[in-house]
Amino acid sequence: MNATTTRGSLLAALACVLVGGSFTANSLLGDYPYAGGQFLRYGLACLLLLPLAGRGATARLRALTPCQWARLGLLAAVGMVGFNLAVIAAERTAEPAVPGVFVGCAPVVVAVVVPALEGRRPQRMVLYGALLVAVGAFTVQGWGRTDGAGIAFSVCALAGEVGFAVLAVPVLRPLGPRLLSATVCGIAAAESAAAGLLVDGAGWLRRPDGTEATALLWQAAVVTVVGFVCWYMGMQRIGAERATLFSGLIPVAAACTAPLVGTGSYGAAQAVGSALVGAGVALGSGALTPARKQLPPQYEGLHPLARKEQCGR
Numbered sequence: 613m614n615a616t617t618t619r620g621s622l623l624a625a626l627a628c629v630l631v632g633g634s635f636t637a638n639s640l641l642g643d644y645p646y647a648g649g650q651f652l653r654y655g656l657a658c659l660l661l662l663p664l665a666g667r668g669a670t671a672r673l674r675a676l677t678p679c680q681w682a683r684l685g686l687l688a689a690v691g692m693v694g695f696n697l698a699v700i701a702a703e704r705t706a707e708p709a710v711p712g713v714f715v716g717c718a719p720v721v722v723a724v725v726v727p728a729l730e731g732r733r734p735q736r737m738v739l740y741g742a743l744l745v746a747v748g749a750f751t752v753q754g755w756g757r758t759d760g761a762g763i764a765f766s767v768c769a770l771a772g773e774v775g776f777a778v779l780a781v782p783v784l785r786p787l788g789p790r791l792l793s794a795t796v797c798g799i800a801a802a803e804s805a806a807a808g809l810l811v812d813g814a815g816w817l818r819r820p821d822g823t824e825a826t827a828l829l830w831q832a833a834v835v836t837v838v839g840f841v842c843w844y845m846g847m848q849r850i851g852a853e854r855a856t857l858f859s860g861l862i863p864v865a866a867a868c869t870a871p872l873v874g875t876g877s878y879g880a881a882q883a884v885g886s887a888l889v890g891a892g893v894a895l896g897s898g899a900l901t902p903a904r905k906q907l908p909p910q911y912e913g914l915h916p917l918a919r920k921e922q923c924g925r
Contacts, residue, residue: 620849621897624858627843630835632865640827646700647808648817650693652828655801657836661794664841669791680783687779688800693807695772698765706762712863714766716749718773719896722856725778738853741896745860748888751881752863773859777852780844789844797836850897857896860889 641649662669676684702711719742727734758766784792808816820828847855864886 616849617854617898620846620855621858621893622846623842624846624850624855625861625893627839627846628858628861629865630839630842632862632868640823644820644824644828645808645812645816645818646697647804647812649820649824649828650696650804651801651808651817652820653832653836654692654797654804656829656832657840658794658797658801660833660837661790661797661841665791665794666788669794672787672791673795675786676783680786683779683783684796685799685803687775687783688796689803690772691776691779692772692796692800693803695769695776698768698772702762702765702769704762706758706766710758710762711766711769712753713750714763714770715773716753716860716863717746717770718777718859719745719856719892721770721774722777723853723896725774726781726852729778735853737898738857738896741857741892741894742853744892744895745857745889746892748885748890748892749860749863751885751888753885754881774856777847777856780847781852784844784848789841789848792844793837793840797840854897857893860892864889 699711699715720739723739723742724734780792780796787795805816843855846858864882868882
């Protein structure tokens, strides 16, 4: 593993650990209006991110095509607002482990979808690692009571998690991690406000109490600002397929922090699942592969002769 891959892996891992830890904060917002909380979280995050966007941010935004703007809107709607809403909706009729298990399958889906969109075959080690991560996530969380609606919304949560990575790929390069994070947060805040007005009317936003304000501030400043930027910086370095492997750390981090607020325990199953996730991440990310043998994603899976022709050698 070279320095770029190592740095990208650490950034993606940090982002997913922060997201997993945010589930503890979510438990403190059960009585706060969903849309209003999302509006405050993403709106504050956007304001904090804008000064970090760098020079030429306005010019880069103006250079975006209508198709790219539509992709950004879809990314915010599906991967952020929709994902959170799907998880909440799933937990109305299903135990939290159920959507967690589905979301844990995201590395497998991304390992197949991204190569397909780019016209190449999946990378075998990434796919094998993704399967290990999915099994590990299932082991950490287990399975719980559910019904048809719970499963349907859990599938929507899986689609949101996949969309958060896949939809960002074409716009990550022109915007960069910081400006991309700021832009989608601003769009998500506007979408949350619109959804709140339509669904909850005048009661979509209220003043949070001290506990709720602390939880929202943590989600905005740490989970969203730090987590999103680290996620997209990591994805920029190692690609969406390898970065999504680290989403297996989300249930691990959630399991580790749950005992701190008395909402869960960490036992043998969580330890075994954590080990499986770690093994899957190490295998799929290339940590177990000597640096000299690693290949760019577009060349992996090709026959040596075809690889030679594409490299021009």
